[in-house]
Amino acid sequence: xxxxxxxxxxxxxxxxxxxxxxxxxxxxxxxxxxxxxxxxxxxxxxxxxxxxxxxxxxxxxxxxxxxxxxxxxxxxxxxxxxxxxxxxxxxxxxxxxxxxxxxxxxxxxxxxxxxxxxxxxxxx
Amino acid sequence: xxxxxxxxxxxxxxxxxxxxxxxxxxxxxxxxxxxxxxxxxxxxxxxxxxxxxxxxxxxxxxxxxxxxxxxxxxxxxxxxxxxxxxxxxxxxxxxxxxxxxxxxxxxxxxxxxxxxxxxxxxxxxxxxxxxxxxxxxxxxxxxxxxxxxxxxxxxxxxxxxxxxxxxxxxxxxxxxxxxxxxxxxxxxxxxxxxxxxxxxxxxxxxxxxxxxxxx
Numbered sequence: 001x002x003x004x005x006x007x008x009x010x011x012x013x014x015x016x017x018x019x020x021x022x023x024x025x026x027x028x029x030x031x032x033x034x035x036x037x038x039x040x041x042x043x044x045x046x047x048x049x050x051x052x053x054x055x056x057x058x059x060x061x062x063x064x065x066x067x068x069x070x071x072x073x074x075x076x077x078x079x080x081x082x083x084x085x086x087x088x089x090x091x092x093x094x095x096x097x098x099x100x101x102x103x104x105x106x107x108x109x110x111x112x113x114x115x116x117x118x119x120x121x122x123x124x
Numbered sequence: 125x126x127x128x129x130x131x132x133x134x135x136x137x138x139x140x141x142x143x144x145x146x147x148x149x150x151x152x153x154x155x156x157x158x159x160x161x162x163x164x165x166x167x168x169x170x171x172x173x174x175x176x177x178x179x180x181x182x183x184x185x186x187x188x189x190x191x192x193x194x195x196x197x198x199x200x201x202x203x204x205x206x207x208x209x210x211x212x213x214x215x216x217x218x219x220x221x222x223x224x225x226x227x228x229x230x231x232x233x234x235x236x237x238x239x240x241x242x243x244x245x246x247x248x249x250x251x252x253x254x255x256x257x258x259x260x261x262x263x264x265x266x267x268x269x270x271x272x273x274x275x276x277x278x279x280x281x282x283x284x285x286x287x288x289x290x291x292x293x294x295x296x297x298x299x300x301x302x303x304x305x306x307x308x309x310x311x312x313x314x315x316x317x318x319x320x321x322x323x324x325x326x327x328x329x330x331x332x333x334x335x336x337x338x339x
Contacts, residue, residue: 009168012143012335019338055146055166082150087163103147104264 007038008053035059069096152256196250206319217242
């Protein structure tokens with residue numbers, strides 16, 4: 001069972017992302033509606049994969065990403081964002097994001113992310 | 125029409141539209157990065173239903189007095205039709221001049237004066253942001269938008285520049301708003317997409333169709 005944490009202030013965005021996740025293996029999915037509660041849930045749950053949005057109230061996604069990667073450098077964090085600027089992508093990767101998932105996600109794009117994660121974990 | 129009536133847009137429909145806008149604004153910022161050399165920080169989009177008489181005072185409360193504004197307005201046409209307004213404080217054209225990537229600046233140097241040059245820059249920025257944003261929203265909702273040429277209103281002109289069809293009292297204004305914050309610069313732009321109740325029925329149908337693919 002893979003533990004997934006989805007952090008996004010938009011319940012619609014969370015629903016879209018979750019609906020695109022693969023159905024062929026069991027996932028335990030937890031949601032958070034802002035960056036700060038996302039960080040708290042990360043610390044309690046220790047999820048296998050965390051998806052975070054960037055534009056969020058209370059605490060933005062970059063801050064959450066930075067904090068998670070500092071405290072748990074082995075964690076897998078995927079940034080799911082509508083912000084497609086090259087500078088944003090560069091910053092996310094420099095902060096240790098595993099991958100970027102451009103919104104709106106699709107079944108195919110999410111499957112590719114999961115596949116890349118599996119490959120990465122298989123090589124470790 | 126009672127604009128506070130949830131029959132215009134329910135909270136659930138507003139949430140869906142907000143996420144669609146978020147995606148549209150994200151696409152717009154990426155397109156803008158092709159012509160200016162500054163990172164854009166996006167804000168969480170806002171959706172408001174207003175009467176036309178409330179629109180100007182709302183914009184002024186968000187952005188500043190009407191005479192100190194530069195406004196790029198552009199009509200868009202599709203089943204979701206209306207006007208897009210990109211609003212900056214006066215003098216922003218000069219700020220954008222310095223942010224332009226060199227390969228995009230050369231054509232604009234043919235302008236006759238600095239004021240004209242600034243206007244052309246604002247037009248370029250406005251056209252890029254508006255068409256990317258509206259285009260993406262239309263695409264997500266299964267439609268295709270076309271555009272009238274953008275129009276730049278600056279200084280005193282901005283005071284009287286709001287199109288009459290927007291201020292038609294028979295309209296309900298649905299305002300979709302975000303703020304583009306330009307990193308490291310004291311420069312903010314507000315993008316308002318203004319549509320009327322003529323588009324509402326189609327908008328609501330297409331919002332529900334959009335979400336159906338995720339159920």
